[in-house]
Amino acid sequence: MSDRTSPSAVALLFRQVGYQNRLFIRTPIAAMFTLVFPLIFLVLFGAIFEGVDLAPGEEVSPAQFYAPGLAVFAAVSATYTNVGIGVAIYRDEGVLKRIRGTPLPRWIYMGGVVGSGVAIAAGGAVVMLAVGFLVYGIEMDADRILPALVTFVVGVATFSLLGLALAAVAPSGQSAPALANATLLPVAFVSNVFISVRNEPPAWLDLLGDIFPLKAFSDAFFAAFDPFEEASAYKPWLLLWMGVWALAGAMVAVRKFRWEPSTGAGGGGGRRGRR
Amino acid sequence: MFAVTVNDLTKSYGFVKAVNGLSFTIEEGEVFALLGPNGAGKSTVVEILEGHRTRDTGEVRVLGRDPGTAGQEYRDRIGIVLQEAGIERELTVREALVHYGACYSRRRPVDEVLDLVGLNGLGDRRTHRLSGGQRRRVDLALGLIGDPEVLFLDEPTTGFDPSARRHAWEMIEGLKALGTTILLTSHYMDEVQVLADRVAVLVEGRIVSEGTPAELRGRAESETMIRFRFPEVDPSSGPVVDMLGGLVGRTSLRNGVFEVCTVDPTTDLSLLTGWALERGGQLEGLEVTTPTLEDVYLDLIGDSHGAAGGAGSRDV
Numbered sequence: 001m002s003d004r005t006s007p008s009a010v011a012l013l014f015r016q017v018g019y020q021n022r023l024f025i026r027t028p029i030a031a032m033f034t035l036v037f038p039l040i041f042l043v044l045f046g047a048i049f050e051g052v053d054l055a056p057g058e059e060v061s062p063a064q065f066y067a068p069g070l071a072v073f074a075a076v077s078a079t080y081t082n083v084g085i086g087v088a089i090y091r092d093e094g095v096l097k098r099i100r101g102t103p104l105p106r107w108i109y110m111g112g113v114v115g116s117g118v119a120i121a122a123g124g125a126v127v128m129l130a131v132g133f134l135v136y137g138i139e140m141d142a143d144r145i146l147p148a149l150v151t152f153v154v155g156v157a158t159f160s161l162l163g164l165a166l167a168a169v170a171p172s173g174q175s176a177p178a179l180a181n182a183t184l185l186p187v188a189f190v191s192n193v194f195i196s197v198r199n200e201p202p203a204w205l206d207l208l209g210d211i212f213p214l215k216a217f218s219d220a221f222f223a224a225f226d227p228f229e230e231a232s233a234y235k236p237w238l239l240l241w242m243g244v245w246a247l248a249g250a251m252v253a254v255r256k257f258r259w260e261p262s263t264g265a266g267g268g269g270g271r272r273g274r275r
Numbered sequence: 276m277f278a279v280t281v282n283d284l285t286k287s288y289g290f291v292k293a294v295n296g297l298s299f300t301i302e303e304g305e306v307f308a309l310l311g312p313n314g315a316g317k318s319t320v321v322e323i324l325e326g327h328r329t330r331d332t333g334e335v336r337v338l339g340r341d342p343g344t345a346g347q348e349y350r351d352r353i354g355i356v357l358q359e360a361g362i363e364r365e366l367t368v369r370e371a372l373v374h375y376g377a378c379y380s381r382r383r384p385v386d387e388v389l390d391l392v393g394l395n396g397l398g399d400r401r402t403h404r405l406s407g408g409q410r411r412r413v414d415l416a417l418g419l420i421g422d423p424e425v426l427f428l429d430e431p432t433t434g435f436d437p438s439a440r441r442h443a444w445e446m447i448e449g450l451k452a453l454g455t456t457i458l459l460t461s462h463y464m465d466e467v468q469v470l471a472d473r474v475a476v477l478v479e480g481r482i483v484s485e486g487t488p489a490e491l492r493g494r495a496e497s498e499t500m501i502r503f504r505f506p507e508v509d510p511s512s513g514p515v516v517d518m519l520g521g522l523v524g525r526t527s528l529r530n531g532v533f534e535v536c537t538v539d540p541t542t543d544l545s546l547l548t549g550w551a552l553e554r555g556g557q558l559e560g561l562e563v564t565t566p567t568l569e570d571v572y573l574d575l576i577g578d579s580h581g582a583a584g585g586a587g588s589r590d591v
Contacts, residue, residue: 006351006380019374026365093361098417101325101360103351104378260327 009108016104016112017119024082024120034082035124038074041194042067042128046136060227063136067128068225069193072218074124075152076159076188079117081180083163087113089173092261100259110164110253117160118153125152140225147233148224155217158242161249162213168256184214191215192222213245277336278303278425278456279324284333286319286480293319295480297333301473306447306457308467311477312576317460318358320477321429324458325355337425351380354423356414358430364403368394368413371402372420379421391449392416393442408439415446425456432466444469464569476575483575492571498524499540499565501547503533503558518550532560 024030042063049062090096099109132138140148166183170176188194190205191214209215220235220242279301286294293316301307309317322328323335326342326349335342340349362371369385376382389395392412397405402413411434418426428447432440440463447470451457461467467474468488475485484491501524508515510528519526524537537543540563551558566574 006347007377012378015374015377022370023363023365090361090363094357094359095361095363097327097357098355098360098362101327101350101355101357102375102378102421103347103380105347 006103009105012104012108013111013115016108017115020112020116021119023086024116027086030082030086034074034077034120035127038070038077038124038128039131041073042070042131042136045070061137061139063132064138064225064227065196065222066194067132067136067138068222069196069218071125071128071132072155072214072221073188073193074128075121075156076184076193076214076217078121078124079156079159080163080166081177081184082120083113083117083160084166084170084180085173085176087164087167088170088176091167091258092173094261096259097261113164114157114160117163118156121156121159122152138225139227144224144233148221151217151220151224151235151239154239154242154246155213155221158213158217158246158249161246161253163249164253164257165249168253168258171262187212187214192218213242216241276303277301278305278338279307279458280334280336281320281324282334284320284323284335285331286316286323286328287331292480294323294330297477297480297482299475299482299485301456301458303456304451304454305472306451306459306470308471308474309458309460309477310462310464310467310474310572311460312462315477316480317477318429319480321427321458321460325353325427326350327357351421352424354418354421354426356418356426356428356431358433360414362402362410362413362417364401367399367401368405368416369398371413372398372416375417376420381422382420383422385420388416388419391419391446393446408435411435412439412443415443419450423455425458426450428457428459430460430462432461432463440466464567464572468567476572478576484571492566498536498538499563501533501535501537501540501543502560502562502564503547504531504560505533505551505556506559508556518546522546 024034045066046063049066052062087096100106129138133140166180167176170179187209190209191212192209193214216235216238220238223229223235224233226233277300279299281300282298284294284297285292295316297316297320299307309320311317319328323330324337324342326345329343337345338349338352342349366374368389372385372388376385383391385398386395389398392415394409394412394416397409402410405413411431415428415431418428431447432443435443444466447457447459451470459467459470471488473485473487474491475482476491477483505515510516510533519533519535522535522537522543523539524535524543526533526535528534535543535547544563547558
């Protein structure tokens with residue numbers, strides 16, 4: 001038929017991002033874990049480190065050290081965890097199969113998932129840092145805003161792709177939450193997200209953290225907030241290392257991605273176990 | 276011009292041949308039904324045509340495209356109602372229709388589609404608050420939103436109550452009137468009888484019979500059943516036995532009712548009524564039943580299973 005002209009890819013992509021955002025906002029438990037959880041950590045850490053002098057001789061709030069790390073944690077929850085679990089559940093429910101039967105290009109679906117992950121991550125990080133600035137008195141030089149943004153975009157894009165890879169390898173929507181948490185939380189402890197292991201940690205711990213992309217993300221992001229950082233706040237090697245993981249994630253996502261529920265998982269059974 | 280051609284299609288899952296040398300064509304604007312028991316291969320065939328599944332061998336064309344390799348522009352012209360597919364529970368019916376509609380180059384107005392599937396008034400309800408039947412209508416609505424040229428309906432009314440099924444039938448007939456080519460699968464005989472222009476009966480991945488519902492009925496080996504009573508007549512008396520022996524069909528007596536299974540009801544009825552009139556008697560409770568499509572279907576799938584079912588089992 002001659003009267004068929006497809007909608008533009010850009011318009012479709014924006015629409016998909018909006019659609020994914022809407023799904024997220026209307027899933028209170030996901031919003032809770034992604035946005036409220038890190039905020040609770042921030043408040044708890046604020047109470048724990050109240051009056052602790054983390055930088056002797058300097059006028060630095062303790063939050064200067066942990067707020068950026070928790071912002072990274074929020075961003076990774078919004079991307080890796082949320083994308084991985086969400087996509088696996090929609091696959092179980094047959095939503096992905098329905099989508100595959102429409103003319104929506106597959107890369108635009110994926111792009112919508114990633115774009116929405118980035119947007120939600122940005123929201124989460126902004127909330128964390130806003131509380132940090134307003135309540136806990138953290139500081140940042142204006143000329144470090146751009147490096148922080150660049151690091152952030154590379155980081156959340158990487159973890160969105162890793163989230164898609166997680167969804168691709170997760171056997172079902174029910175196992176995806178366990179898989180996400182089992183892979184994220186231990187790594188988070190060696191990646192300067194919750195606790196800083198910057199001051200002479202055991203070599204193996206250091207190495208373990210260096211392997212995974214989360215430490216690269218949190219260290220590069222922290223550089224923009226580090227009161228002792230003399231050099232540039234750009235950390236090209238850390239960004240590159242994240243890029244390597246992003247590429248690996250994209251390859252796994254593309255090769256292993258499944259649009260249909262695995263046999264036996266179909267028919268809407270996935271929703272029961274969101275985390 | 277055929278909207279769909281399938282030639283010698285095969286598909287195996289491991290050692291199981293789900294589709295075994297299938298061929299059929301569907302003309303533009305036609306409603307074609309694949310009828311068969313569970314596991315006959317209906318869904319496999321439909322999903323191959325939709326592009327959801329690969330085939331092993333054979334040739335398939337839908338709207339001139341090979342669904343196995345066709346892309347976005349192919350899916351833009353078809354509508355799919357899967358047997359089982361999720362709907363985002365976070366969305367309202369209207370939001371889902373608007374969202375999915377936006378993927379197509381041409382779309383039906385949302386309100387028109389809501390009206391067509393009988394969901395007007397429920398547009399603003401979240402999909403997880405709908406009943407099973409209502410959700411199935413959303414499935415139909417999502418299949419229609421892109422104004423498809425070919426619509427695949429995989430068991431569209433399974434799980435519907437009788438009034439919802441009637442409504443769905445009206446809807447499908449309405450689509451047919453608009454010129455949409457429809458491939459329907461069903462295991463409901465009455466549904467196929469009402470909706471389909473042509474039917475293929477599928478058993479174990481093969482077509483065992485194909486034609487219009489009327490042709491299928493006419494071609495069937497099922498026989499017309501004539502039932503009546505002869506009061507005050509000894510069924511074992513010589514004249515009665517002679518008369519019954521002269522019929523084309525086979526006769527049996529059950530609870531005082533004679534049953535004649537015949538392939539030539541005209542001749543047999545004429546002999547019976549003539550005989551009764553000569554004797555000044557009556558054929559009481561006379562009843563002539565032609566086979567329904569259901570009988571035909573049961574014959575077909577019974578025969579192909581080599582079971583004792585079918586027409587033969589009915590004569591005593």
